[in-house]
Amino acid sequence: MLSFRPVAALFALALLPAVSGAADDVGALRAELQALKNEYGARVDALESRIQQLEAAPAVVADVPPPAPEPRVASGSNASAFNPAISLILGGSYTSTSRNPEDWNIAGFPPSGGEVGPGERSFNLGESELTFSANIDPYFAGQLTAAITGENEIEVEEAFVRTTALPDGFTGKIGRFFSGFGYLNEVHAHAWDFVDQPLVYQAMFGGQSRQEGVQVKWLAPTDLFFEFGAEVGNGDSYPATRDGGNGLNATTLFTHVGGDMGDYTSWRAGLAWLDSDAEDREGGIADGAGVPLFETFTGNARTWVVDGVLKWAPSPRRQLKVQGEYMRREESGEIADGGVLLADDYRSTQSGWYLQSVYQFAPRWRVGARYDSLDSGTPRYTLSPDGLLSSDPERLSLMLDWNPSEFSRLRAQYDWDNARDAGEDDRVLRLQYIYGIGAHGAHKY
Amino acid sequence: MKNSIRLLAILMIAGVMPAQAALKVLATTPDWGALTREIGGERVDVYVATTALQDVHRVEAKPSLVARARSADLVVATGAELEVGWLPVLIQESGNSRIKPGAAGYFEAASAINLLEVPSKLDRAMGDIHPQGNPHIQLDPHNIATVARALTARLSALEPAQATYYAARGKDFDARWNEAIKRWEAKAAPLKGESVVIMHRDQAYLCHWLGLNEVASIEPKPGVPPTASYLGQLVNKLTAAPPKLILLNAYNDAKPANWLSSRVHAPAVVLPFSVGGSPEAKDLFGLFDDTINKLLAAK
Numbered sequence: 102m103l104s105f106r107p108v109a110a111l112f113a114l115a116l117l118p119a120v121s122g123a124a125d126d127v128g129a130l131r132a133e134l135q136a137l138k139n140e141y142g143a144r145v146d147a148l149e150s151r152i153q154q155l156e157a158a159p160a161v162v163a164d165v166p167p168p169a170p171e172p173r174v175a176s177g178s179n180a181s182a183f184n185p186a187i188s189l190i191l192g193g194s195y196t197s198t199s200r201n202p203e204d205w206n207i208a209g210f211p212p213s214g215g216e217v218g219p220g221e222r223s224f225n226l227g228e229s230e231l232t233f234s235a236n237i238d239p240y241f242a243g244q245l246t247a248a249i250t251g252e253n254e255i256e257v258e259e260a261f262v263r264t265t266a267l268p269d270g271f272t273g274k275i276g277r278f279f280s281g282f283g284y285l286n287e288v289h290a291h292a293w294d295f296v297d298q299p300l301v302y303q304a305m306f307g308g309q310s311r312q313e314g315v316q317v318k319w320l321a322p323t324d325l326f327f328e329f330g331a332e333v334g335n336g337d338s339y340p341a342t343r344d345g346g347n348g349l350n351a352t353t354l355f356t357h358v359g360g361d362m363g364d365y366t367s368w369r370a371g372l373a374w375l376d377s378d379a380e381d382r383e384g385g386i387a388d389g390a391g392v393p394l395f396e397t398f399t400g401n402a403r404t405w406v407v408d409g410v411l412k413w414a415p416s417p418r419r420q421l422k423v424q425g426e427y428m429r430r431e432e433s434g435e436i437a438d439g440g441v442l443l444a445d446d447y448r449s450t451q452s453g454w455y456l457q458s459v460y461q462f463a464p465r466w467r468v469g470a471r472y473d474s475l476d477s478g479t480p481r482y483t484l485s486p487d488g489l490l491s492s493d494p495e496r497l498s499l500m501l502d503w504n505p506s507e508f509s510r511l512r513a514q515y516d517w518d519n520a521r522d523a524g525e526d527d528r529v530l531r532l533q534y535i536y537g538i539g540a541h542g543a544h545k546y
Numbered sequence: 547m548k549n550s551i552r553l554l555a556i557l558m559i560a561g562v563m564p565a566q567a568a569l570k571v572l573a574t575t576p577d578w579g580a581l582t583r584e585i586g587g588e589r590v591d592v593y594v595a596t597t598a599l600q601d602v603h604r605v606e607a608k609p610s611l612v613a614r615a616r617s618a619d620l621v622v623a624t625g626a627e628l629e630v631g632w633l634p635v636l637i638q639e640s641g642n643s644r645i646k647p648g649a650a651g652y653f654e655a656a657s658a659i660n661l662l663e664v665p666s667k668l669d670r671a672m673g674d675i676h677p678q679g680n681p682h683i684q685l686d687p688h689n690i691a692t693v694a695r696a697l698t699a700r701l702s703a704l705e706p707a708q709a710t711y712y713a714a715r716g717k718d719f720d721a722r723w724n725e726a727i728k729r730w731e732a733k734a735a736p737l738k739g740e741s742v743v744i745m746h747r748d749q750a751y752l753c754h755w756l757g758l759n760e761v762a763s764i765e766p767k768p769g770v771p772p773t774a775s776y777l778g779q780l781v782n783k784l785t786a787a788p789p790k791l792i793l794l795n796a797y798n799d800a801k802p803a804n805w806l807s808s809r810v811h812a813p814a815v816v817l818p819f820s821v822g823g824s825p826e827a828k829d830l831f832g833l834f835d836d837t838i839n840k841l842l843a844a845k
Binding site: 272 | 601612617631639641646769
């Protein structure tokens with residue numbers, strides 16, 4: 102019983118200030134109310150006298166725009182009010198191939214190590230793409246795009262900060278981002294017009310070229326669209342590699358020009374130059390019998406990219422889009438096998454292009470065709486084997502998609518795929534779904 | 547002496563020239579372009595991003611627009627997320643921080659208006675709904691008057707030295723516009739209470755203004771095209787009580803409206819919807835003259 106006493110005393114002590122505080126509060130509130138009343142009374146008097154003054158001089162009043170209605174204030178000032186915009190892409194496909202996709206390769210090209218080829222057979226969960234974005238402060242905005250793969254891995258596709266307040270048409274980016282060259286390189290997978298990237302992207306960059314570094318872009322103050330961009334990065338993306346040093350192994354320079362032709366047609370064209378350094382990059386070119394000529398490459402790759410796109414939209418329900426890109430890469434350096442130097446004068450020139458067209462013929466329907474063509478060339482170096490043949494892989498794809506709304510898409514694509522060596526042609530059918538939920542994404546041109 | 551005075555005058559004018567360069571305005575729709583010209587007169591150089599024959603929901607941030615946004619002093623947009631699919635990219639790509647949302651160079655017409663149809667529940671299963679309310683505000687001329695006053699204030703704030711010029715033009719427009727509203731309202735009085743079928747929610751403000759009675763919508767949900775079975779149900783419903791008119795906009799697909807028109811024996815009227823949507827709708831006055839004329843002619 103005794104033990105309760107201190108507790109009760111504590112309660113009483115705790116309550117005391119609260120009770121007396123409440124009494125104090127009532128008094129204070131009364132005083133405040135009275136003060137408010139007085140203040141408003143004075144204000145009303147002042148306003149009345151002003152109205153009388155204004156009525157005496159009426160002509161001036163009309164020039165003053167009436168106050169805009171109260172801006173609608175975002176409701177709630179809770180902790181989640183500053184949450185970033187979130188969007189999520191759900192996708193997947195069903196794949197049927199006539200050849201085993203495990204032996205898929207692009208004849209005459211070194212394996213690029215990216216997500217290339219038709220993928221696995223049967224149903225496949227695609228990448229679930231999760232994007233967070235928001236302004237950081239008045240000067241910067243940030244974005245993260247993470248891909249949760251069907252193999253239960255999380256991959257950071259892009260994570261960058263960009264400037265929002267630089268003057269004179271400059272913008273900057275820092276972090277990991279898709280390089281700004283070409284047309285398709287910056288486009289996220291869910292916005293592609295076909296299930297996969299063109300062969301030339303798969304061969305030259307292993308899909309999409311990513312920079313981990315810095316980008317600066319400048320847009321000219323002209324009515325013609327004219328942009329220049331420069332990037333430097335660590336070289337984490339094929340054909341470059343990182344090395345042990347402090348070097349910047351990937352440099353990219355690009356420019357785009359664009360405009361309109363009449364009311365219905367718009368276009369954009371671009372040119373880019375990529376300088377990539379590689380150290381002990383794995384994956385060699387194979388000879389005609391499939392035997393690799395070397396294991397690793399150390400040296401320099403220079404790639405030129407020419408891109409162009411034209412869109413014709415004669416009505417809100419019809420659109421024709423034609424695009425194409427040409428790439429040419431020259432590599433020079435050393436090749437080695439099992440750590441043993443084979444040659445230090447290795448040179449290889451490889452090129453490729455694609456041309457595709459997509460036509461929206463009804464509000465919800467689009468049909469497309471794409472042709473891919475590559476030229477592997479033949480590597481040249483001291484002691485290079487005689488009679489090396491060049492390969493010219495090619496592929497034709499047809500696509501049909503149905504878009505019930507802006508946020509959903511079902512697609513069928515059929516490929517005549519001759520990427521492997523001649524005679525090993527593959528037929529690939531893919532059925533794909535892409536759905537978007539969350540924040541309304543805005544797509545680039 | 548005379549020559550040197552002339553020279554001095556030329557030099558002075560040349561010195562003043564840059565300060566007098568017109569304000570570069572990028573308007574997202576022909577209506578806001580026309581309104582900016584009404585108030586800005588020769589002080590503004592207006593570029594309009596879209597035409598009346600485009601669907602403003604579905605526009606692309608094409609290079610020509612990015613280039614115009616780069617040098618714009620002011621963006622005049624509808625707001626309320628009407629342009630959400632392309633304007634944010636346009637502003638981002640332009641590298642022009644003067645026209646960022648929140649900056650003085652970014653003007654949203656809808657923020658001056660109390661919007662109709664603010665959804666109480668947000669769910670994309672309900673179709674293409676706009677969280678802040680129906681953004682298609684331009685077909686109620688009272689909204690135009692309100693936006694005109696807000697735009698006058700904004701232009702004056704951007705160029706304080708020209709405030710009297712803008713105020714005078716704004717006042718002049720306001721007077722002519724209010725006069726015109728009276729005329730339109732008198733002329734359109736017989737339309738009040740008439741039953742109409744609309745195509746999309748973008749005709750809601752017109753119906754609200756003229757007191758038209760919306761009995762059905764050809765789109766089952768905003769942005770969702772009608773299916774054959776939905777149209778069938780619509781015919782059944784409307785045959786019992788046929789509407790007076792079926793309204794569609796210049797940019798709409800006329801097929802479903804014409805099909806319905808032949809089934810329920812009500813005329814389908816193609817309205818300009820935006821400045822430039824018909825040969826008569828050359829400016830904002832023409833837009834409303836033509837809209838009311840077409841409605842009355844079809845009635």
